[in-house]
Amino acid sequence: MSFDRYSRQERFKPIGVQGQEKLISKHVLVIGAGALGTSSAEQLVRGGVGKLTIVDRDYVEWSNLQRQQLFTEKDAKQRIPKAKAAESKLKEINSEVQIKGHIMDVQREELERLIDGVDVVLDATDNFDTRMLVNDVCQKHRIPWIYGGCVGSHGMSFTILPGETPCLQCLLESVPMGGATCDTVGVISPAVQMVTAHQVAEALKILVDDKEALIGKFVMFDLWNHHYTTMKVDRAKRETCPSCGVHATYPYLSPEYQTKTAVLCGRDTVQIRPPSKMVRDLDEVRMSLVDGEVEQNPFLLSYKKGDHRMIFFKDGRVLIHGTKDVTEARNLYHKIIG
Known part of the structure; x- marks a missing residue:
């Protein structure tokens, strides 16, 4: 020191x-x-x-x-x-x-x-x-x-x-x-x-x-x-x-207080969290994306299509920008993840 x-x-x-x-x-x-x-x-x-x-x-x-x-x-x-x-x-x-x-x-x-x-x-x-x-x-x-x-x-x-x-x-x-x-x-x-x-x-x-x-x-x-x-x-x-x-x-x-979805503070963004712990393979996610704009760094993958951007993290979370509607966010999520 x-x-x-x-x-x-x-x-x-x-x-x-x-x-x-x-x-x-x-x-x-x-x-x-x-x-x-x-x-x-x-x-x-x-x-x-x-x-x-x-x-x-x-x-x-x-x-x-x-x-x-x-x-x-x-x-x-x-x-x-x-x-x-x-x-x-x-x-x-x-x-x-x-x-x-x-x-x-x-x-x-x-x-x-x-x-x-x-x-x-x-x-x-x-x-x-x-x-x-x-x-x-x-x-x-x-x-x-x-x-x-x-x-x-x-x-x-x-x-x-x-x-x-x-x-x-x-x-x-x-x-x-x-x-x-x-x-x-x-x-x-x-x-x-x-x-x-x-x-x-x-x-x-x-x-x-x-x-x-x-x-x-x-x-x-x-x-x-x-x-x-x-x-x-x-x-x-x-x-x-x-x-x-x-x-x-x-x-x-x-x-009962552990929510799996959350609308982020004051933003048109919904976070979706997987029901259990996981490590997401970002390269695998990237291969499943057939169109839209894709950017990736060692920590996350960004996918933009139309008015929405989805940010995939390795811990399984996804941030869906462009909506405050949890149902819409889930639909967008399931179109990619299943």
């Missing part, structure tokens, strides 16, 4: 040399490699966290480049999966950190496996289905996680400590989360950075064992209109909560 690499961080008394040594031994899981995920991941890697795992189901598009750091025009042209593009860039930033990017749609089985040995989870997702799953897994395994959301010039963040703070299930009954998305009202990059500044600062406090410094409140802001609010939410914690209460059942880990 370079002697002075983390010198400025070590001079910050709340971290110091001992805190830096703790960081090097810690493992952070980032769910999502979009705007929030890439920003948080870069800060953590530059700060010297020992191990970072980043997970994402999507690939880089041109519209991502405005706010999703770590990605380049080359990544968008080649439709490189975000997890792999992020992993590559992060390894160039700090070769001393163990970095692993996973191209996958996070469901119960995947998350139960990924959570092993993790010290804190950062939420960088774009949907509440995944967040509720993360919430239940973290409650079950008693792992802190940090919620984050961003749209327009608005952002919000809250640190969830199992057994101590309200969980996301509790908060949904008392805190307005909003229903807008980046695709419907847009988003500005500074708002993203504000959210991740809160998330990463909170993560560092947890990782160096300085929980007394945690803000302990729900943070909301509107960066464009100069509004900043913190809310005490202690009373939101419910003993009867199915996710964190006295008799928790972790409902989002049950099979």
Whole structure:
């Protein structure tokens, strides 16, 4: 390790040399490699966290480049999966950190496996289905996680400590989360950075064992209109909560909550997930395509015909662009896959 690499961080008394040594031994899981995920991941890697795992189901598009750091025009042209593009860039930033990017749609089985040995989870997702799953897994395994959301010039963040703070299930009954998305009202990059500044600062406090410094409140802001609010939410914690209460059942880990199709956040895109684990042979898929435009890289195959584009991943998932209709998406899928 370079002697002075983390010198400025070590001079910050709340971290110091001992805190830096703790960081090097810690493992952070980032769910999502979009705007929030890439920003948080870069800060953590530059700060010297020992191990970072980043997970994402999507690939880089041109519209991502405005706010999703770590990605380049080359990544968008080649439709490189975000997890792999992020992993590559992060390894160039700090070769001393163990970095692993996973191209996958996070469901119960995947998350139960990924959570092993993790010290804190950062939420960088774009949907509440995944967040509720993360919430239940973290409650079950008693792992802190940090919620984050961003749209327009608005952002919000809250640190969830199992057994101590309200969980996301509790908060949904008392805190307005909003229903807008980046695709419907847009988003500005500074708002993203504000959210991740809160998330990463909170993560560092947890990782160096300085929980007394945690803000302990729900943070909301509107960066464009100069509004900043913190809310005490202690009373939101419910003993009867199915996710964190006295008799928790972790409902989002049950099979009925594991959907096989999902309309992606604010986009004309449906994801179809196979009913069981598999490894798809992309070359075999390519041979079955008799017309349309086909592009392929080591991670995925893109097939465009008419108004629709289908993206095939090795883990069996397919993204169908050009529709929000699950039935239509399934029909298109079955025409190719059977």
